[in-house]
């Protein structure tokens with residue numbers, strides 16, 4: 211039977227994989243980003259299209275920055291929209307941001323770039339969402355949903371509760387969601403299908419199954 215997990219269960223599996231087994235967090239992040247890249251290159255044939263990656267400041271955003279780098283390496287024009295205070299970024303996010311600087315990927319906080327996108331990667335919140343979406347985050351999700359481009363969500367459509375599928379104020383409407391290791395309870399609900407679109411489970415992450 212398919213294993214479906216809550217945010218807490220997924221965090222425990224990640225933590226065990228990283229801290230007990232010793233697979234570095236950045237290795238898991240790279241595997242996650244490769245799965246998103248592969249899905250984008252397979253399902254959204256792009257030529258000189260413009261991918262906009264919207265990245266929060268946690269590890270979901272870190273995944274997004276790694277996807278931005280991998281798509282740039284694949285030859286696509288990519289822009290990063292950063293959301294959230296960079297001073298509060300996770301360590302992995304900071305590492306990925308440093309690498310993106312090296313790859314000279316344009317980075318902005320200006321949401322108008324979403325109107326020029328032909329594909330949007332949603333990497334604002336993943337399983338770490340723990341309160342209603344408010345303020346600038348709300349504006350960003352609204353702008354993503356108003357843009358014409360299809361959206362690929364990283365792990366979860368931002369704004370959707372991982373456990374219940376509840377819309378926490380507002381949520382990204384994705385064409386496809388690439389979720390990592392196991393399906394998430396919230397993605398199996400009616401909202402999960404409505405906001406997550408096609409759900410791809412990247413099940414070769416290397417996450418250890420307790």
Ligand SMILES: NC(=O)C1=CN([C@@H]2O[C@H](COP(=O)(O)OP(=O)(O)OC[C@H]3O[C@@H](n4cnc5c(N)ncnc54)[C@H](O)[C@@H]3O)[C@@H](O)[C@H]2O)[C@@H](O)CC1
Pocket residue numbers: 224228235236238239240242266267268269270271273300334335336337338339340341342343344347364365366390
């Ligand atoms: N090493 C790991 O732990 C791995 C994590 N991965 C990615 O990391 C994600 C989880 O990362 P994080 O735990 O950093 O959490 P997120 O990146 O999902 O969220 C970032 C932070 O946003 C804050 N937040 C929550 N709700 C908010 C709200 N409504 N408004 C404003 N801020 C809010 C929280 O403090 C949270 O830590 C996964 O979904 C997955 O995409 C993957 O890279 C695989 C490996």
Ligand SMILES: [K+]
Pocket residue numbers: 270332333334335336363364365366367368
């Ligand atoms: K996301």
